[in-house]
Amino acid sequence: MIIALNHKSNFTKDEILDYLKDYKKLNTNNHKMILIPSACYLSLMPNNIVFGSEDVSSKEMGAYTGEISAEAIKSLGATYTLINHSERNTKMNENLAISKQKLEKAFSSNLIPIICIGDTQEEHKSGIYVDKIKKDMDYLLSDIDKSKDFIIAYEPIFAIGTGLVPQNSDIERVTTMLKEIYQKEILYGGSANEDNIEELQKVKNIDGFLLGGISLKLHSLQKFFNKLQ
Ligand code: PGA
Secondary structure, X not given: OEEEEEOOOOOOHHHHHHHHHHHXXXXXXXXXXXXXXXXXXXXXXXXXXXXXXXXXXXXXXXXXXXXXXXXXXXXXXOOEEEEOOHHHHHHXXXXXXXXXXXXXXXXXXXXXXXEEEOOOHHHHHHOOHHXXXXXXXXXXXXXXXXXXXXXXXXXXXXXXXXXXXXXXXXXXXXXXXXXXXHOOOEEEEOOOOOOOHHHHOOOOOOXXXXXXXXXXXXXXXXXXXXXXX
């Protein structure tokens, strides 16, 4: 399985250095790990770990004060980048059009995008969520060669950081649709943790997990791996 760890805007420099020491000691049972720290710590990543960025600029290198270009991120040794994480959309006012520009920048800089896609609780309850996710994916990938390398992370927006995980059958409707259309690796994200991983890994068409909260606590992460098949 692929286990991607999204640190979000957490950790001071000393804290991430301590984390990295213990990270090496995790017994991950040969699952494929992707560490995704805050951008300011990308240059601290040792070269024996696989890592990615939480975001990239939608702009090329140049006069864009405060932006971090995909080219710069790639030059630090990152392999992956998250694209369209719902916190960029709901908390930083970015829309799908901006995410699409970022996706194109990731591809042109040879970063492998982990495309996050999700539904609101209202969309979920009304049953339109599978179609809505398909529509958003169609938009993001329009005019893009689908044979390019990318990963998809299904993250119900209401599940992120809330403990509100949808039923396995609901998750499976989305992961199966995504797998049939794109034939890529599909992750689930949204309150996945050491307590629900035994249940969540029964979902079909899941190739891994995108972990937020639990990714900060290595002792919980070790428990998660102990239960992961
Ligand atoms: P969570 O976050 O595991 O804390 O719900 C997941 C994510 O935002 O990718």
